[in-house]
Amino acid sequence: MRRASALILALAATLALAVSSTPAQERASLTDIEDEVMCPICGTLLELSEAPQAARERVFIRRLIAEGRTKEQIKDALVADYGSEVLASPEGSGFDLAAYLVPIAAFIVAAAAVLVAVTRWRRRTTPAAADAAAPSGEDAERLESDLARYDL
Amino acid sequence: MSARSFAVFCAVLAVVGLLGFGLLSKGGASVDVGDPVPEGPLPRLDGNGTGTVADYRGRWVLVNFWASWCDPCREESPALQRFHQRHRDQHFTVLGIDTRDLSVDGRAFVERYGLTYPQLRDGDGERARDFGTTGVPESFLVDPQGRLALLRRGPVDERYLERYVAPLLEGERAQG
Numbered sequence: 134m135r136r137a138s139a140l141i142l143a144l145a146a147t148l149a150l151a152v153s154s155t156p157a158q159e160r161a162s163l164t165d166i167e168d169e170v171m172c173p174i175c176g177t178l179l180e181l182s183e184a185p186q187a188a189r190e191r192v193f194i195r196r197l198i199a200e201g202r203t204k205e206q207i208k209d210a211l212v213a214d215y216g217s218e219v220l221a222s223p224e225g226s227g228f229d230l231a232a233y234l235v236p237i238a239a240f241i242v243a244a245a246a247v248l249v250a251v252t253r254w255r256r257r258t259t260p261a262a263a264d265a266a267a268p269s270g271e272d273a274e275r276l277e278s279d280l281a282r283y284d285l
Numbered sequence: 286m287s288a289r290s291f292a293v294f295c296a297v298l299a300v301v302g303l304l305g306f307g308l309l310s311k312g313g314a315s316v317d318v319g320d321p322v323p324e325g326p327l328p329r330l331d332g333n334g335t336g337t338v339a340d341y342r343g344r345w346v347l348v349n350f351w352a353s354w355c356d357p358c359r360e361e362s363p364a365l366q367r368f369h370q371r372h373r374d375q376h377f378t379v380l381g382i383d384t385r386d387l388s389v390d391g392r393a394f395v396e397r398y399g400l401t402y403p404q405l406r407d408g409d410g411e412r413a414r415d416f417g418t419t420g421v422p423e424s425f426l427v428d429p430q431g432r433l434a435l436l437r438r439g440p441v442d443e444r445y446l447e448r449y450v451a452p453l454l455e456g457e458r459a460q461g
Contacts, residue, residue, distance in 0.1 A: 173385050173409070173410060174352075174410075184354075185354040185355070185356075186352070186354045186385065186386075188354070189353070189354045189386075189390055190387070193387050193390075213408075214386075214388055214408050215385065215387075215409055216408050216409025216411070218409055218410075219409075
Protein backbone atom coordinates (compact mmCIF):
# COMPACT_ATOMS: atom_id res chain seq x y z
CA MET A 134 0.00 0.00 0.00
CA ARG A 135 2.81 2.38 0.97
CA ARG A 136 4.68 1.42 -2.14
CA ALA A 137 1.66 2.18 -4.32
CA SER A 138 1.22 5.60 -2.68
CA ALA A 139 4.89 6.43 -3.25
CA LEU A 140 4.54 5.42 -6.90
CA ILE A 141 1.48 7.66 -7.36
CA LEU A 142 3.29 10.56 -5.70
CA ALA A 143 6.34 10.13 -7.93
CA LEU A 144 4.09 9.98 -11.00
CA ALA A 145 2.25 13.15 -9.96
CA ALA A 146 5.57 14.96 -9.34
CA THR A 147 6.88 13.94 -12.79
CA LEU A 148 3.63 15.10 -14.43
CA ALA A 149 3.75 18.46 -12.62
CA LEU A 150 7.36 18.92 -13.71
CA ALA A 151 6.46 18.12 -17.32
CA VAL A 152 3.53 20.55 -17.33
CA SER A 153 5.59 23.35 -15.78
CA SER A 154 8.21 23.02 -18.51
CA THR A 155 5.91 23.11 -21.55
CA PRO A 156 7.33 25.31 -24.35
CA ALA A 157 4.42 27.78 -24.16
CA GLN A 158 5.53 28.86 -20.71
CA GLU A 159 9.24 29.10 -21.43
CA ARG A 160 10.70 32.58 -21.67
CA ALA A 161 10.47 33.68 -25.29
CA SER A 162 13.52 34.76 -27.26
CA LEU A 163 13.84 36.66 -30.53
CA THR A 164 15.97 33.94 -32.18
CA ASP A 165 13.42 31.30 -31.24
CA ILE A 166 10.55 33.28 -32.77
CA GLU A 167 12.40 34.67 -35.81
CA ASP A 168 12.56 31.27 -37.51
CA GLU A 169 8.85 30.61 -37.04
CA VAL A 170 7.39 33.84 -38.42
CA MET A 171 7.60 35.59 -41.75
CA CYS A 172 8.43 39.09 -42.86
CA PRO A 173 5.10 39.42 -44.76
CA ILE A 174 6.24 42.05 -47.27
CA CYS A 175 9.47 40.19 -48.14
CA GLY A 176 7.93 36.70 -48.25
CA THR A 177 10.90 35.23 -46.34
CA LEU A 178 11.49 34.07 -42.80
CA LEU A 179 11.99 37.01 -40.47
CA GLU A 180 15.46 35.73 -39.51
CA LEU A 181 16.56 36.03 -43.16
CA SER A 182 15.20 39.51 -43.79
CA GLU A 183 16.89 42.87 -43.39
CA ALA A 184 13.97 44.89 -44.82
CA PRO A 185 12.66 47.94 -42.92
CA GLN A 186 9.43 46.09 -42.17
CA ALA A 187 11.42 43.21 -40.67
CA ALA A 188 13.29 45.67 -38.44
CA ARG A 189 9.97 47.02 -37.11
CA GLU A 190 8.70 43.47 -36.58
CA ARG A 191 11.80 42.66 -34.51
CA VAL A 192 11.32 45.80 -32.39
CA PHE A 193 7.71 44.72 -31.79
CA ILE A 194 8.76 41.20 -30.77
CA ARG A 195 11.52 42.50 -28.46
CA ARG A 196 9.01 44.80 -26.78
CA LEU A 197 6.58 41.94 -26.13
CA ILE A 198 9.43 39.77 -24.81
CA ALA A 199 10.37 42.59 -22.42
CA GLU A 200 6.73 42.66 -21.27
CA GLY A 201 7.11 38.98 -20.36
CA ARG A 202 4.83 37.56 -23.08
CA THR A 203 5.24 33.91 -24.05
CA LYS A 204 6.18 32.76 -27.53
CA GLU A 205 2.61 31.76 -28.33
CA GLN A 206 1.24 35.09 -27.10
CA ILE A 207 3.74 36.94 -29.28
CA LYS A 208 2.83 34.86 -32.32
CA ASP A 209 -0.85 35.53 -31.61
CA ALA A 210 -0.13 39.28 -31.45
CA LEU A 211 1.66 39.09 -34.82
CA VAL A 212 -1.27 37.19 -36.34
CA ALA A 213 -3.66 39.84 -34.97
CA ASP A 214 -1.75 42.53 -36.88
CA TYR A 215 -0.54 40.75 -40.01
CA GLY A 216 -2.99 37.86 -40.36
CA SER A 217 -2.12 34.15 -40.43
CA GLU A 218 0.31 34.64 -43.33
CA VAL A 219 2.86 35.84 -40.81
CA LEU A 220 3.25 32.27 -39.54
CA ALA A 221 5.94 30.26 -41.31
CA SER A 222 4.05 26.97 -40.83
CA PRO A 223 0.67 26.83 -42.53
CA GLU A 224 -2.45 26.61 -40.38
CA GLY A 225 -4.21 23.26 -40.01
CA SER A 226 -7.41 24.45 -41.68
CA GLY A 227 -8.80 25.43 -45.08
CA PHE A 228 -6.53 25.15 -48.11
CA ASP A 229 -3.46 25.26 -45.85
CA LEU A 230 -4.49 21.83 -44.58
CA ALA A 231 -3.29 20.50 -47.96
CA ALA A 232 0.29 21.21 -46.83
CA TYR A 233 -0.12 18.45 -44.25
CA LEU A 234 -2.48 16.09 -46.08
CA VAL A 235 -0.76 15.96 -49.49
CA PRO A 236 2.58 14.56 -48.17
CA ILE A 237 0.69 11.92 -46.15
CA ALA A 238 -1.43 10.97 -49.16
CA ALA A 239 1.68 10.92 -51.38
CA PHE A 240 3.45 8.63 -48.90
CA ILE A 241 0.48 6.23 -48.80
CA VAL A 242 0.23 6.15 -52.61
CA ALA A 243 4.00 5.62 -52.97
CA ALA A 244 3.99 2.83 -50.36
CA ALA A 245 1.05 1.13 -52.12
CA ALA A 246 2.83 1.43 -55.48
CA VAL A 247 6.03 -0.12 -54.08
CA LEU A 248 4.01 -2.94 -52.47
CA VAL A 249 2.20 -3.72 -55.75
CA ALA A 250 5.46 -3.55 -57.74
CA VAL A 251 7.31 -5.88 -55.33
CA THR A 252 4.42 -8.36 -55.31
CA ARG A 253 4.33 -8.46 -59.12
CA TRP A 254 8.11 -8.77 -59.38
CA ARG A 255 8.13 -11.71 -56.97
CA ARG A 256 5.34 -13.42 -58.91
CA ARG A 257 7.31 -13.03 -62.14
CA THR A 258 10.67 -14.18 -60.76
CA THR A 259 9.54 -17.24 -58.74
CA PRO A 260 8.60 -19.57 -61.68
CA ALA A 261 11.79 -18.63 -63.53
CA ALA A 262 13.86 -19.55 -60.49
CA ALA A 263 12.07 -22.89 -60.23
CA ASP A 264 12.79 -23.60 -63.91
CA ALA A 265 16.44 -22.75 -63.45
CA ALA A 266 16.68 -25.09 -60.49
CA ALA A 267 15.44 -28.10 -62.44
CA PRO A 268 16.25 -28.13 -66.17
CA SER A 269 14.46 -30.70 -68.21
CA GLY A 270 14.58 -32.34 -71.59
CA GLU A 271 17.35 -31.16 -73.90
CA ASP A 272 18.69 -28.75 -71.30
CA ALA A 273 19.04 -31.51 -68.73
CA GLU A 274 20.90 -33.74 -71.23
CA ARG A 275 23.24 -30.94 -72.25
CA LEU A 276 23.94 -30.14 -68.61
CA GLU A 277 24.73 -33.74 -67.87
CA SER A 278 27.10 -34.00 -70.84
CA ASP A 279 28.85 -30.76 -69.89
CA LEU A 280 29.32 -31.94 -66.35
CA ALA A 281 30.70 -35.25 -67.59
CA ARG A 282 33.05 -33.51 -70.07
CA TYR A 283 34.56 -31.22 -67.45
CA ASP A 284 34.52 -33.97 -64.85
CA LEU A 285 32.77 -31.80 -62.31
CA MET B 286 -11.02 2.99 -70.18
CA SER B 287 -9.56 0.42 -67.77
CA ALA B 288 -9.87 0.80 -64.01
CA ARG B 289 -6.13 1.47 -63.81
CA SER B 290 -6.24 4.27 -66.41
CA PHE B 291 -9.25 5.76 -64.66
CA ALA B 292 -7.39 5.79 -61.32
CA VAL B 293 -4.35 7.49 -62.91
CA PHE B 294 -6.65 10.03 -64.62
CA CYS B 295 -8.36 10.81 -61.30
CA ALA B 296 -5.02 11.22 -59.51
CA VAL B 297 -3.69 13.60 -62.19
CA LEU B 298 -6.97 15.55 -62.14
CA ALA B 299 -6.79 15.86 -58.34
CA VAL B 300 -3.20 17.18 -58.44
CA VAL B 301 -3.99 19.68 -61.24
CA GLY B 302 -7.15 20.80 -59.42
CA LEU B 303 -5.24 21.30 -56.18
CA LEU B 304 -2.52 23.34 -57.90
CA GLY B 305 -5.13 25.39 -59.78
CA PHE B 306 -7.08 26.14 -56.64
CA GLY B 307 -3.89 27.16 -54.86
CA LEU B 308 -2.90 29.51 -57.67
CA LEU B 309 -6.37 31.06 -57.94
CA SER B 310 -6.76 31.56 -54.20
CA LYS B 311 -3.32 33.16 -53.82
CA GLY B 312 -3.16 35.06 -57.10
CA GLY B 313 -3.54 38.82 -57.16
CA ALA B 314 -6.28 40.70 -58.97
CA SER B 315 -6.00 44.18 -60.35
CA VAL B 316 -8.28 47.13 -60.97
CA ASP B 317 -8.18 49.11 -64.21
CA VAL B 318 -9.42 52.63 -64.82
CA GLY B 319 -13.22 52.47 -65.17
CA ASP B 320 -13.55 49.31 -63.06
CA PRO B 321 -15.47 49.29 -59.76
CA VAL B 322 -13.00 49.18 -56.87
CA PRO B 323 -13.04 46.54 -54.10
CA GLU B 324 -15.31 47.77 -51.30
CA GLY B 325 -15.24 45.18 -48.53
CA PRO B 326 -15.04 46.51 -44.97
CA LEU B 327 -11.70 46.94 -43.17
CA PRO B 328 -11.02 47.75 -39.51
CA ARG B 329 -10.34 51.39 -38.75
CA LEU B 330 -6.75 52.09 -37.74
CA ASP B 331 -7.86 53.68 -34.49
CA GLY B 332 -9.68 50.46 -33.59
CA ASN B 333 -13.18 51.97 -33.68
CA GLY B 334 -15.22 49.67 -35.91
CA THR B 335 -14.86 49.21 -39.62
CA GLY B 336 -15.00 51.33 -42.73
CA THR B 337 -15.09 50.90 -46.49
CA VAL B 338 -14.63 52.94 -49.65
CA ALA B 339 -18.39 52.58 -50.16
CA ASP B 340 -18.94 54.80 -47.09
CA TYR B 341 -17.89 57.71 -49.31
CA ARG B 342 -20.13 56.93 -52.31
CA GLY B 343 -21.09 60.22 -53.96
CA ARG B 344 -17.66 61.75 -53.21
CA TRP B 345 -14.25 61.52 -54.83
CA VAL B 346 -11.93 59.33 -52.74
CA LEU B 347 -8.16 59.16 -53.07
CA VAL B 348 -7.37 55.72 -51.64
CA ASN B 349 -3.76 55.83 -50.48
CA PHE B 350 -1.99 52.57 -49.54
CA TRP B 351 0.89 53.24 -47.16
CA ALA B 352 2.94 51.73 -44.34
CA SER B 353 4.89 53.31 -41.51
CA TRP B 354 8.14 51.54 -42.49
CA CYS B 355 8.04 52.99 -46.01
CA ASP B 356 10.23 56.07 -46.56
CA PRO B 357 8.38 57.45 -49.63
CA CYS B 358 5.13 57.22 -47.61
CA ARG B 359 6.65 59.56 -45.04
CA GLU B 360 7.66 61.97 -47.78
CA GLU B 361 4.24 62.10 -49.45
CA SER B 362 2.11 62.30 -46.28
CA PRO B 363 2.35 66.09 -45.75
CA ALA B 364 1.31 66.69 -49.38
CA LEU B 365 -1.68 64.35 -49.00
CA GLN B 366 -2.73 66.06 -45.77
CA ARG B 367 -2.53 69.54 -47.33
CA PHE B 368 -4.44 68.40 -50.43
CA HIS B 369 -7.12 66.81 -48.25
CA GLN B 370 -7.49 70.05 -46.23
CA ARG B 371 -7.74 72.17 -49.37
CA HIS B 372 -10.31 70.01 -51.16
CA ARG B 373 -12.34 68.30 -48.46
CA ASP B 374 -15.27 70.67 -49.10
CA GLN B 375 -15.38 69.61 -52.75
CA HIS B 376 -16.99 66.20 -52.18
CA PHE B 377 -13.50 64.77 -51.72
CA THR B 378 -11.50 62.88 -49.11
CA VAL B 379 -8.22 61.07 -48.88
CA LEU B 380 -8.70 57.58 -47.42
CA GLY B 381 -5.50 56.07 -46.04
CA ILE B 382 -5.09 52.29 -45.90
CA ASP B 383 -2.22 51.17 -43.69
CA THR B 384 -1.12 47.88 -45.21
CA ARG B 385 1.16 45.07 -43.94
CA ASP B 386 2.10 47.13 -40.95
CA LEU B 387 1.94 46.95 -37.18
CA SER B 388 -1.12 48.84 -35.99
CA VAL B 389 0.83 50.52 -33.19
CA ASP B 390 3.38 51.81 -35.73
CA GLY B 391 0.58 52.94 -38.05
CA ARG B 392 -1.13 54.93 -35.31
CA ALA B 393 2.19 56.52 -34.32
CA PHE B 394 2.74 57.51 -37.97
CA VAL B 395 -0.70 59.17 -38.21
CA GLU B 396 -0.04 61.11 -35.03
CA ARG B 397 3.48 62.12 -36.02
CA TYR B 398 2.43 63.55 -39.40
CA GLY B 399 -0.84 65.02 -38.10
CA LEU B 400 -3.00 63.16 -40.62
CA THR B 401 -6.68 64.01 -40.18
CA TYR B 402 -8.14 62.04 -43.07
CA PRO B 403 -9.78 58.65 -42.32
CA GLN B 404 -7.51 55.63 -41.95
CA LEU B 405 -8.23 51.91 -42.38
CA ARG B 406 -6.06 48.87 -41.65
CA ASP B 407 -5.11 46.11 -44.09
CA GLY B 408 -2.80 44.04 -41.89
CA ASP B 409 -2.45 40.98 -44.12
CA GLY B 410 -2.30 43.02 -47.35
CA GLU B 411 -5.36 41.31 -48.86
CA ARG B 412 -7.03 44.59 -49.87
CA ALA B 413 -3.78 45.85 -51.38
CA ARG B 414 -3.71 42.64 -53.46
CA ASP B 415 -7.36 43.16 -54.48
CA PHE B 416 -6.43 46.59 -55.81
CA GLY B 417 -3.44 45.05 -57.62
CA THR B 418 -0.82 47.13 -55.83
CA THR B 419 2.81 46.35 -56.51
CA GLY B 420 4.15 48.08 -53.40
CA VAL B 421 3.67 51.15 -51.25
CA PRO B 422 2.81 53.92 -51.57
CA GLU B 423 0.19 53.70 -54.29
CA SER B 424 -2.85 55.92 -54.74
CA PHE B 425 -6.17 55.19 -56.46
CA LEU B 426 -8.63 57.98 -57.22
CA VAL B 427 -12.18 56.61 -57.01
CA ASP B 428 -15.02 58.58 -58.60
CA PRO B 429 -18.36 59.27 -56.87
CA GLN B 430 -19.84 56.13 -58.50
CA GLY B 431 -17.16 53.91 -56.98
CA ARG B 432 -15.13 53.42 -60.18
CA LEU B 433 -11.39 53.88 -60.56
CA ALA B 434 -10.60 57.18 -62.28
CA LEU B 435 -6.83 57.43 -61.87
CA LEU B 436 -4.02 55.45 -60.34
CA ARG B 437 -0.52 56.34 -59.26
CA ARG B 438 2.11 53.72 -58.48
CA GLY B 439 4.66 55.39 -56.24
CA PRO B 440 4.54 58.53 -54.12
CA VAL B 441 2.49 61.60 -54.99
CA ASP B 442 3.51 65.20 -54.42
CA GLU B 443 1.73 68.58 -54.53
CA ARG B 444 2.51 69.00 -58.22
CA TYR B 445 1.03 65.64 -59.18
CA LEU B 446 -2.07 66.13 -57.02
CA GLU B 447 -2.80 69.62 -58.38
CA ARG B 448 -2.04 68.66 -61.97
CA TYR B 449 -3.91 65.34 -62.23
CA VAL B 450 -6.33 64.98 -59.30
CA ALA B 451 -7.59 68.53 -58.74
CA PRO B 452 -8.91 69.00 -62.34
CA LEU B 453 -11.09 65.89 -61.95
CA LEU B 454 -12.58 67.29 -58.74
CA GLU B 455 -13.13 70.67 -60.40
CA GLY B 456 -14.81 68.97 -63.36
CA GLU B 457 -17.21 67.20 -61.05
CA ARG B 458 -18.04 70.47 -59.29
CA ALA B 459 -18.64 72.24 -62.64
CA GLN B 460 -21.04 69.46 -63.72
CA GLY B 461 -22.73 69.38 -60.33
